[in-house]
Amino acid sequence: MQEFDLFVIGAGSGGVRCARIAAQNGARVAIAERRHWGGTCVNLGCVPKKLMVYASEYGREAEDAPAYGWDIAAKGYDWQHLIKAKDREIERLNGIYVSMLEKAGVQLFTGNASFVDANTLEISSSDLAPNAEKQIVRAKNIVIATGSSPTRLSIPGAEHAIVSDDIFHLAEQPKRISIIGSGYIGVEFAGIFSGLGSKVDWVYRQDLPLRGFDEELRKHFTEVVSHSEINVHASTHPQKIEKIENGYELFLENGKVIETDCVLMATGRHPNVQSLHVERAGIALKDGYVPTCLEDAKTSVKGIYAIGDVTDNLFNLTPTAIAEGHLLAERLLGEEGREWSFETTPKAVFFTPPVASVGMSEEEAIKHHHNLDIYTSSFTPLRQTLSGRKGKAFMKLVVDTQSQVVLGVHMIGTDAAEIIQGFAVAVTAGLTKRDFDRTIGLHPTSAEEFVTMRTLTRQRNA
Numbered sequence: 090m091q092e093f094d095l096f097v098i099g100a101g102s103g104g105v106r107c108a109r110i111a112a113q114n115g116a117r118v119a120i121a122e123r124r125h126w127g128g129t130c131v132n133l134g135c136v137p138k139k140l141m142v143y144a145s146e147y148g149r150e151a152e153d154a155p156a157y158g159w160d161i162a163a164k165g166y167d168w169q170h171l172i173k174a175k176d177r178e179i180e181r182l183n184g185i186y187v188s189m190l191e192k193a194g195v196q197l198f199t200g201n202a203s204f205v206d207a208n209t210l211e212i213s214s215s216d217l218a219p220n221a222e223k224q225i226v227r228a229k230n231i232v233i234a235t236g237s238s239p240t241r242l243s244i245p246g247a248e249h250a251i252v253s254d255d256i257f258h259l260a261e262q263p264k265r266i267s268i269i270g271s272g273y274i275g276v277e278f279a280g281i282f283s284g285l286g287s288k289v290d291w292v293y294r295q296d297l298p299l300r301g302f303d304e305e306l307r308k309h310f311t312e313v314v315s316h317s318e319i320n321v322h323a324s325t326h327p328q329k330i331e332k333i334e335n336g337y338e339l340f341l342e343n344g345k346v347i348e349t350d351c352v353l354m355a356t357g358r359h360p361n362v363q364s365l366h367v368e369r370a371g372i373a374l375k376d377g378y379v380p381t382c383l384e385d386a387k388t389s390v391k392g393i394y395a396i397g398d399v400t401d402n403l404f405n406l407t408p409t410a411i412a413e414g415h416l417l418a419e420r421l422l423g424e425e426g427r428e429w430s431f432e433t434t435p436k437a438v439f440f441t442p443p444v445a446s447v448g449m450s451e452e453e454a455i456k457h458h459h460n461l462d463i464y465t466s467s468f469t470p471l472r473q474t475l476s477g478r479k480g481k482a483f484m485k486l487v488v489d490t491q492s493q494v495v496l497g498v499h500m501i502g503t504d505a506a507e508i509i510q511g512f513a514v515a516v517t518a519g520l521t522k523r524d525f526d527r528t529i530g531l532h533p534t535s536a537e538e539f540v541t542m543r544t545l546t547r548q549r550n551a
């Protein structure tokens with residue numbers, strides 16, 4: 090039986106980083122993957138999604154180009170071309186992940202890993218290795234990095250709906266799509282399909298999309314969406330889906346019935362624990378997740394750790410999973426873990442234009458007892474002046490009145506994600522409004538607005 094210092098279950102964002110760093114530092118490391126090397130981000134998440142966002146933006150740019158003197162003949166859109174090109178890129182990335190792990194000296198197991206006991210795992214056949222023979226391995230330390238999967242609503246006809254895992258391999262572009270849910274995935278795919286020319290019906294139960302983001306940002310986002318072609322059905326629940334001759338009917342609680350070619354449920358995710366048998370190792374799940382200490386990724390059982398989406402700690406994002414994996418590998422090898430500021434993790438939602446934030450929303454800052462100076466700015470970006478495209482950029486600074494520390498930076502507008510990544514350094518460093526004010530702007534950009542906001546919009550006491 091093979092024995093390892095560290096065995097990682099799941100080769101996604103967190104698992105790959107943890108295995109690679111530990112192996113590069115001399116530990117005997119192995120990793121098991123049952124579905125796809127690189128995990129959700131590479132195969133069914135961030136990367137293919139962003140390629141689709143890019144694809145969805147060219148149409149608008151072509152529409153706006155004549156205002157700048159271009160004569161562009163619209164020749165339509167080829168969905169199959171995009172899917173094939175995207176698949177080639179993902180295949181290339183899968184190869185890179187495998188060779189990166191092998192080069193680092195990690196032993197690769199293809200198959201489904203499950204616990205036999207707290208130090209023993211069984212690797213059995215899976216989609217990626219249907220004929221694999223069962224293997225038993227032992228390890229001093231085991232890391233659960235199994236990620237999460239899309240959650241389907243249990244309404245009548247739910248089997249007719251697809252989830253985000255399916256959207257990347259549809260044989261045809263749905264000409265009419267209904268999207269349920271107003272979190273990251275709902276917003277992003279509403280933008281993608283609208284940009285690609287599909288008729289989009291977007292259904293969500295809240296009054297505003299993007300729960301968890303700054304409330305004022307959410308209101309401005311709704312205004313941006315109102316200038317798009319997306320049909321919004323807010324504050325209502327989907328009730329059932331029925332198959333009809335020419336597609337599906339989606340019935341809403343408010344009495345509306347939407348005829349559509351495809352229903353996408355973007356209604357959250359649940360941890361991948363079903364076939365892991367963590368109970369055999371002595372771990373009890375909490376709300377379906379593997380409970381861990383955020384500080385050191387320890388579970389309740391000595392030598393077993395969990396990182397990334399399977400823990401539901403703080404943010405379920407790729408860079409946080411990577412940081413958790415990296416920190417854990419360093420700590421297991423007895424090194425002083427690198428310092429990471431998880432609280433100032435920047436977030437972006439890749440709509441067109443994107444929404445991005447770092448630090449506290451106004452509501453969070455009030456909850457943390459800060460008295461606030463709020464600065465906001467809303468304007469038509471220069472690019473839209475000639476084209477006449479509607480929808481304003483919105484920018485906001487949340488500043489602690491007493492210390493003048495900038496607690497949060499929020500934006501909707503072209504390149505918001507790229508801009509907020511830069512401002513995340515300033516918020517992580519704890520810079521003050523004075524530091525922002527003494528920074529010279531870069532002209533002409535939208536980003537310069539963040540260093541030229543001088544007039545207080547309002548003050549608010551906790």
Ligand SMILES: Cc1cc2nc3c(=O)[nH]c(=O)nc-3n(C[C@H](O)[C@H](O)[C@H](O)COP(=O)(O)OP(=O)(O)OC[C@H]3O[C@@H](n4cnc5c(N)ncnc54)[C@H](O)[C@@H]3O)c2cc1C
Nearest residue numbers: 099101102103123128129134202235236397398405406407
């Ligand atoms: C549509 C979509 C878009 C997204 N876009 C972004 C984005 O733009 N930016 C961002 O930061 N985040 C984004 N995310 C979130 C991001 O993908 C996840 O937070 C991240 O992948 C989590 O990493 P992880 O290592 O925890 O898990 P994963 O990347 O999910 O990896 C877990 C791996 O474990 C494997 N596995 C599970 N169980 C077993 C088992 N028993 N044995 C062997 N292998 C197993 C799985 O097959 C999987 O490959 C997106 C997610 C989705 C779904």
Ligand SMILES: NC(=O)c1ccc[n+]([C@@H]2O[C@H](COP(=O)([O-])OP(=O)(O)OC[C@H]3O[C@@H](n4cnc5c(N)ncnc54)[C@H](O)[C@@H]3O)[C@@H](O)[C@H]2O)c1
Nearest residue numbers: 270271272273274275294355356357358405406437438439
């Ligand atoms: N750009 C990014 O960083 C990015 C992109 C995509 C996904 N992600 C990650 O993946 C996670 C999952 O994304 P998601 O959009 O599926 O989840 P989410 O938690 O962001 O949003 C889920 C949505 O489903 C709705 N919903 C849940 N249960 C419902 C019910 N019973 N009836 C009606 N509506 C219901 C919620 O109100 C919400 O609007 C995100 O939270 C995020 O961590 C990140």
